[in-house]
Amino acid sequence: MADHEYPTALGASSLKTITLLGRDLAEDVMGKVSFGELAFWLATQRRPEPGEVRVFEAVLAALADHGFTPTAIVTRLTYLSAPDSIQGALAAGLLGGGSRFLGVTEDCGRFLHDALSGVDGALPVDDAGWDELALAIVRKARQDGKFVPGLGHHVHKEGDPRTPRLMRIAAEENLFGPHLALFAAIGRVHPAVLGKTLPLNGAGVCGAALADLGLPLELLRAVALLARTAGLIGQLAEELRHPVGNEIFLSVDLNNRPVEPDPYPHRRD
Amino acid sequence: MADHEYPTALGASSLKTITLLGRDLAEDVMGKVSFGELAFWLATQRRPEPGEVRVFEAVLAALADHGFTPTAIVTRLTYLSAPDSIQGALAAGLLGGGSRFLGVTEDCGRFLHDALSGVDGALPVDDAGWDELALAIVRKARQDGKFVPGLGHHVHKEGDPRTPRLMRIAAEENLFGPHLALFAAIGRVHPAVLGKTLPLNGAGVCGAALADLGLPLELLRAVALLARTAGLIGQLAEELRHPVGNEIFLSVDLNNRPVEPDPYPHRRD
Amino acid sequence: MADHEYPTALGASSLKTITLLGRDLAEDVMGKVSFGELAFWLATQRRPEPGEVRVFEAVLAALADHGFTPTAIVTRLTYLSAPDSIQGALAAGLLGGGSRFLGVTEDCGRFLHDALSGVDGALPVDDAGWDELALAIVRKARQDGKFVPGLGHHVHKEGDPRTPRLMRIAAEENLFGPHLALFAAIGRVHPAVLGKTLPLNGAGVCGAALADLGLPLELLRAVALLARTAGLIGQLAEELRHPVGNEIFLSVDLNNRPVEPDPYPHRRD
Amino acid sequence: MADHEYPTALGASSLKTITLLGRDLAEDVMGKVSFGELAFWLATQRRPEPGEVRVFEAVLAALADHGFTPTAIVTRLTYLSAPDSIQGALAAGLLGGGSRFLGVTEDCGRFLHDALSGVDGALPVDDAGWDELALAIVRKARQDGKFVPGLGHHVHKEGDPRTPRLMRIAAEENLFGPHLALFAAIGRVHPAVLGKTLPLNGAGVCGAALADLGLPLELLRAVALLARTAGLIGQLAEELRHPVGNEIFLSVDLNNRPVEPDPYPHRRD
Known part of the structure; x- marks a missing residue:
């Protein structure tokens, strides 16, 4: 008898077959x-x-x-x-x-998920309801001095083209769920709170869509x-x-400029 | 004028559009x-x-x-x-x-490519021709004391189910090219040279198929x-x-057995 | 003129010399x-x-x-x-x-640093003073439901031999600073708050010693x-x-047990 | 009884002690x-x-x-x-x-080791003997169209200051062994074969010194x-x-220039 057993639904092989996710890899997956x-x-x-x-x-x-x-x-x-x-x-x-560079998708999905989890009772059923919820959430973030993930883009200042496109695709597939609904509402209401209009960025809308699809937040x-x-x-x-x-390497290396070290202080708090 | 310019056909952004591979990402790709x-x-x-x-x-x-x-x-x-x-x-x-574990795909693709590149004149047009070529290649590998990549599998000793399946799919799509043809022939002729029958493994057939598709060998x-x-x-x-x-961690750590170091010798060649 | 300049005190080369940290690498460092x-x-x-x-x-x-x-x-x-x-x-x-496995050093250094930064006025000058400070800190951590980094060890339940040793070395070199003093005091006072005696672990004392040395917390x-x-x-x-x-690999792979996938639910919050 | 045992001379812990390389870590190492x-x-x-x-x-x-x-x-x-x-x-x-960038040390150590392993009988005992051996080796490398690792530097064209310095340190410590001796001889004789004088670079001399110290080539x-x-x-x-x-990032990104993709050809060898 083995000391340990490691259960898995992923790849498993025997003499003649390979299974993956409980299916025959060769015949049912490939x-x-x-x-x-x-x-x-x-x-x-x-x-x-x-x-x-x-x-x-x-x-x-x-x-x-x-x-x-x-x-x-x-x-x-x-x-x-x-x-x-x-x-x-x-x-x-x-x-x-x-x-910093790829984390917005996760941050936005988690942010929306947490906001939805905090709702007592039923979720909104129309834009007015989502706007109300979004307004509360954006106000709270501002109060706490926190950024709303998914808002803003350094290039696409007037709108990230991926955002309406992904929302449209999700709607076409009947998969425009509460995360996307809340994200869209944030796009509508945030100017009233923040005093400026920021685009809903592509990384953020991806997080919303993945959360609606049920991908694990982790x-x-x-x-x-x-x-x-x-x-x-x-x-x-x-x-x-x-x-x-x-x-690229040489453009950095050839422009190096030797300076004296800038010592960190002894820390004697 | 910039010191440098970095051309790319990959992602590029302007205020209102994003392109990827020369296409509009939002409208033509997503x-x-x-x-x-x-x-x-x-x-x-x-x-x-x-x-x-x-x-x-x-x-x-x-x-x-x-x-x-x-x-x-x-x-x-x-x-x-x-x-x-x-x-x-x-x-x-x-x-x-x-x-060792994921390199067979590359090794097999390169091996087949090199073999095909070494052919003077036209490639074979029928199984007999491929068998002849394969025989020469397997003999040469054996002579040189080299393994033929893609031959053998520690579990699927009687045949890797992925191999015939991928060949069938390639044939269905009219993409059964010279790399796959040569690989299949190696499967037929190697017992005569090596004195035993080895399966054509899945990693190897994948390398053959990718090479036939024109994926860069690198x-x-x-x-x-x-x-x-x-x-x-x-x-x-x-x-x-x-x-x-x-x-898994504990199954190793709890079974550690302290021993004395086994010193490497001074090297005084 | 270059577009950019990248200042550095690290390695820099000219035809005949190499400098590192402002010194001649060959003559003054090697x-x-x-x-x-x-x-x-x-x-x-x-x-x-x-x-x-x-x-x-x-x-x-x-x-x-x-x-x-x-x-x-x-x-x-x-x-x-x-x-x-x-x-x-x-x-x-x-x-x-x-x-989880290597982060305690950093966590402990930061924890102690934050605690010391929060002290109004002068730092303690004797054990009694450090104990008082440590008591307040451990109580606060407990109140907030937080762990005190550097406390506890799954093997060395009666004391981690590295901890007194490193403290002794620091004392010998006259480098037993406020981070180590506070850490030692935490070791003395925590049982009164937590109701059990935990060892000060080696990873933690290393964080305290490095912070006392003035290493950047980051x-x-x-x-x-x-x-x-x-x-x-x-x-x-x-x-x-x-x-x-x-x-090790085989001890896991050979003990795999195929099971059915356990689907994540659709998330419709 | 355990299925497996994993012997090691590295870190091992019991309730009161930690050993490393067979020594008491706290008392004999720290x-x-x-x-x-x-x-x-x-x-x-x-x-x-x-x-x-x-x-x-x-x-x-x-x-x-x-x-x-x-x-x-x-x-x-x-x-x-x-x-x-x-x-x-x-x-x-x-x-x-x-x-490419850090491999010269290993390449040079292996190159010298292989050359020394190929010597029949005793190693040279004086510079003349080493020069003779070096000459044969450089000639063979040139014949085979191979580079001699450790020769040449893109900045220190007239000599890498690390090389004589490390040789001097090794000599001071009575550790100037056969790898360094052969490397030094290569520095003396290669101009006669290659028709130009190249510096023995720092990465190469490090490989020679490490090999003389008995570090495993791997x-x-x-x-x-x-x-x-x-x-x-x-x-x-x-x-x-x-x-x-x-x-650095912006110096590349802002100088991107969108171009059309340059397709790889179908490979039909």
Whole structure:
């Protein structure tokens, strides 16, 4: 008898078969399940409906690549430095997927979820109701000196094109749920509280849509990282043909300016 | 004028639009391009045909998760140790995607590509021709004391179910190209040279199929890592609900046995 | 004129010289500055006194290796899986250096620093004064339902041998500052508040000592990771001669038990 | 009885003691063993002599930081992007420690070791003998179209100041062994073969010195990574006080130039 047993519904092999999520991998998954569907299935352990897959894949497309972000630059520089280890270049890029550049999706999903969980009784049934709830939430955030995640964008100051598009797709698939409803209401009411109009950004709407789809909140950032893995492969595909990594490196290194160290003080509080 | 310019066909933003691969991200990609298609497009910078997407996604399904591999265990243990950093858990898992456990796909694709590149004149047109070529290649590998990548599997000794399935899917989509043809022929002829019958494994057939699809050889391992990212998200989804990481850790730690160090010798060659 | 300039006191090269921290690397650093001293210097940008180096190196020794921790297992498994990339094996191990297993050092340093920063007027001058302060702090933590970092150890229930040792070394070097004083006082007074006696653990005392040395709080975890890098090299040195990675992997994989997926619910809050 | 046992000479704990490398950690290591000595001990599982520690620490100093290398930029950008995960920033930087930027140390150590292993009979006893051996080796490398690792530097074209310095330190400690002797001879004889004079670079001489010290060849790169971990902490210490990461990011992102994708061809070999 074994000391331990490790239950899993993921990949399992015997002499003649391989199962994944309780299905025959070769016959029932390969050639029949799209990669987006499979990723959703893995993340939620339930098979999604086609409409859910469409919304999910729209999110993945929205988050796959945003050009020369820190993560993209990191992957290119790591490939420059260690071309023998493509896994290192991808992993290094993903490590930039933290609170600042890729975290809004998770932050926004959690923020909306917490707000909805705090509602006593039934959720609103019309825009007026959602606006009322959103107003209370934005006021509270402002009172607490906190940002509302998903509001604002340094480039798309007049509106992030991904936001209305993802809302439309979710509506088409009848998956415009309470997280998206609340997020949209925040977009309508925040100017009255904050005194300025900010766009609902794409990373935020993705968090709202993923939360409506039932993705585990703990894995919203992981979904963004899956999208970004594809984007980083795109960065590597470009770097292979038209490399810029060395030029980026030299543009920093050749402009270094030696200065004296600036010592941290002894800390004697 | 800027010192430098960094050309890219990937994500680019202006006030009102975002483009990706030269398309309008919101209108032409989100909701219209599946994630598998997008990943293929990013990796090759060309939009694939539907049949190509189907073969590509079958490969991704085949490679997504193989149960409690080192990479899966690593992701679970890293999540146990640093639950605040989901990007770290995924990156750590991907770092196991090197030569031994995830590298067969790349090795096999390169091996077949090199063999095909070495052919003078036209490629074979029938099984007999492919068998002849395969025989020469297997003999040469044996002569050189090298393994033929993609041959053999520690569990599926009588045949890996993914192999015939992927070949069938490729054939259905009219994408059974020279890499797959040569790989299939290796499966037929190797017993005569090696004196035993080995299965063509799933990782190998995936490399052959990806090479036939025109994926850059430098990125075959990256495609395997994309598939594995989805699989590792599945591992985390399970770990969140039914954690085994701590039990794995303790099963090692509690069975440690202190011994004396075994010094490396001074090297005085 | 360059668009940008990047000032740095770190490595800089010209045709005939290399400087580091404003010194001639070859003549003034190599052969004259120990690695512990150099690491301290790099982290604080000021050259430490010999006593500071001794305390710092005692901390590094205390944190270097704790046997088969998740980080050690992760490094061994990643090396098993990708032996071609030693940087990947080390990086993967370090990624476990998060909140749970390596974070206590940072948490404790920050906790003590915050407590000291909150003191109005002069700091205590004797044990009685420190005990009074510690009592207030432990009571407040208990009230807020928070743990006091650095208290408790799952093995060393009657006392962690590193704690008195590091305090003694700090005292010998006249570097027993307010963070250590407060930490020691917490050790004396907490039973009266918590109703049980917990050991002051080694990770915690290291955080206190590093804070007393003036290491930046943001880098306390980084110091622990530097120590652990040496430890992981030790793990690899053992794995090379007496490998256990494959046995660990198999002990999990062979004890897998296939179960049905346990679907996450749709979230319709 | 346990299923498995995992022997280790590294960290082990019981109720009252902690051992490391067979010693009492608190009493015999902390405060008595410097970090450089401990790292050497961990890597070789044998306690080094003081002279060995001095050479080893000179190597670590030589490799700790080289300014705005790709690894340094990567760590700064990852910290910018994910400041919540210092372990991610360090790990990402280390992942650049591959074949190109940090690999010379390992490559050179292995190259010299292989050359020495190929000598029939006794090793040379004087410079003339070493020159003869070096000449044969450089000629063979040139014949095979291979580079001699450790030769050449893009900045220090007239000589890398670390090289004579490390050789002098090794000689002072009576640790100038065959690897260094052969490396020095390569420096003397290569112009006659290559038709130009190249400097013996610092990364290369470090590999030679480490090999003479008996460090496992498989871990030479790991030693370079340990040195670099300290250097990256220095980079983070600067980034915290005088951040340049965002400016580096913007210097790339704002100079992006959208172009059309450049499709990879279908591969039909």
